[in-house]
Amino acid sequence: MFYYSIKIFLVGVFLIFFGGILSLLFWRKQKLSILVGTLGAVSGSILGLIPAIKVLLSGGKESLYIAWSIPFGAFFVEIDAISAFFLLCIFILSIITAIYGSRYLLEYKNKSLAKAIFFFNVLISSMAMVVVSANGMLFLICWEIMSIASFFLVTFEDEHKHVRQAGIVYLIATHIGTAFLLVMFILLGRESNSLDFDKFAAIKLLPSSMASIIFILSLVGFGTKAGLVPFHIWLPEAHPAAPSHVSALMSGVMIKTGIYGIIRVLTFLPNPPLWWGWLLIIVGAVSGVIGVLFALAQHDIKRLLAYHSVENIGIITMGLGLGVVGINSGSQILAILGFGGAILHILNHALFKGLLFLGAGSVVSAAGTREIDELGGLGKNMFVTSVTFLIGAVAICGIPPLNGFISEFLIYTGSFKGLITKQLDLAAVSIIIIGSLALIGGLALACFTKVYGIVFLGEPRSKHAMNVQESSMIMLVPMIILAALCVFIGLFSSITINWLKQCISQIAGIGPDVVSSQILPLSNILIKVSFAAFCLFAAIAILLFIRKKMLSAEKVSIAPTWDCGYAKPDARMQYTASSFAQPLVDTFKMILRTRKITEPIKDLFPVEGQFESSTPEVSRDYLFNPIFRVIYLLLGRLRWLQGGNIQLYILYIALTLIALIIWKLR
């Protein structure tokens, strides 16, 4: 019975991988290839969910240790409550995106789909292995497989130049991140003489400069994958380039493996100093605000969603920071609320960001463009897409009845608890969190009002948006399921938070019983929130009913919404996305540095005018490009080493070897 769960899990991972291999083998028969790949992913993920849910609810650990011939490596996998929680997110979203992808991929005509299915399945299985690996070597191997698989998915449409560029940016970013992780594992291994995670935890590294270096390395290394500012530059490139179901999976769960890494490292380092919490909160606040601001200025719907991932990762990191501050100051409720809010937001973000990317995919496949300003009026023909997208949008903005509100509510509550203590530093931390969360929430609301309003309401702005067709049921059902999950967590939040008890207790290092007792008053508040949400839904239902009753007697005719007294109204007269966002974008022009090309109208009877705006990535232009330029210049001086002559290269090798021998035997 001992290895029972872990074996089910490994069989599930193998099934997913095997499905990918089969789909490669059947690459000639497109339908069959997609079918076996998707079946493998779905069945394997369902199998994998069983041990994940079991461990998440009951706590405890399940592990399997097999020795390995690689130095310091071991096939050591362990499912504890933290892994189980991440497995839950990974497998739920994988099932849904795999089903969606099986239909969505058919949009790519004249392309070999088998490789997309294969790498998709490899991505799922490697993500699952990353969060259960309990050995540094195994972890890094799975981490690299995950990066490579997602790279091939991002570059799926490699015939386009911008896709290839996005792929290169992603590849460079992820490898720089891994370099930091490599150093971090080496340092941890030096401290504990092993690369097994249980040894890392056992040494109880005290707060010291070494612990801090390890923490910083993990924050940079894992933060690159997670998309923390300023290491987020690959996100807005890679997500629009990838197929939509891949963006959903990458944004929904793959970037969360970075957060998993930070959490895991925090469990290795007990007694964190206060400034770690400060650092996490400030990095999180900056990521959140910058992410949502840049999202506001984007014109590409998937690029916009990618920036929202940066924003939400920021919120999660703030939650983690609050938890760290809680541990440091000995305040259990603060730690529980901070970590609890963070991990609930991880789950929530996986659900609603998955939903939004799938919705964007549905829009893109129907209209054939990602430009928000070319869309419009899609809600009339694509009812299900528009309603589910609306649910996702409301959830991501953190508006009450849905799940996004609950997790932000936990972090808010924690911050207010910090505020009412008489400690000055806690109060300062809390004010930063409350302020930035409020700012983020408001800007996110503006951003999604823009997206939803421009894309789904109004009249079509171009011929792309005319005569669109609703997507097929295979694509809609996954979206409906995700929307339903968002509503469920929103309505039954007190139950959900109880399911996460074991996970919170493990991260915070507080016993599960204490967590239960601390959560109890919170549950009571959440029940009231749920009650209010039910009332809201009831009110909406009653209003809809009344409207229907009142209209049933009248004759209903459909007319243009508002033609402003124009004799010949035109769809191009509508409000555009960039004009909607313009006041806010101008307010923050210090940060955004939006470039505008205008040809203003001069005469009374204007003939021609032009306006164009673009918001390039600031940290890429002002931070990374200069750094890389300097590196390029410095390394350019070494170019004479690269003669292109094979004899010269052998000479280098020979001289190095001889020098090493002499140095060692000296």
Next chain:
Amino acid sequence: MLIEFMMIFLTLVNLIILSTSRLSTCIKVIAFQGIILGVLPVAGGQFDIQLVIFSIIAISVKAILFPSMLLRTLSQLNIHREKKPYVGYGMSLLIGLGAIVLSWWISKNLPLTITPANSAVLPVSIFTAFVGLYLIITRKMALTQVIGYLIFENGIYMFGVILPQKQPLLVELAVLLDAFVAVFVMGITIFHISREFDHIETDQLSTLRS
């Protein structure tokens, strides 16, 4: 005593390779090296049937098969001398002397877990490997590079012979097979290169890169 003589011969033979431009001389020297190396396992005086068989195989591959293949390639190519190496022959000889000193110094300081049967074998094996590497680095002809590869391989082979109890003969045989395949492939490749480009100088081949 016999082994010491063999080692002196090997050292001199290596110096000949460094200072000659004639490709046919190089190939003959390799054949000679192959004979000495083949005899080396049984030169210690113990007549194990396994060792004798191994020695026969080594001689037939190293002293007969390789040189005859190389000579055949040479006759097809209509080339007899190495043209302008990167380092001149006189200088090569001086560097070779330096390499002898270096390899004796290395073998004196090299910590070995077992003592070799004869103290002269280790430095000569290192020296032979150096010479092979040196040929690969400084000569331009593709054929000379194959010769350099073979000499390098001989050096490693000698190192393996010193430690017979550590390294099973099966491994040696596998290495021999690898070398055989490599020479075979390289011989064919050189022939095709020369037919295609009218020369086998590797420095000019690097312009093929796009």
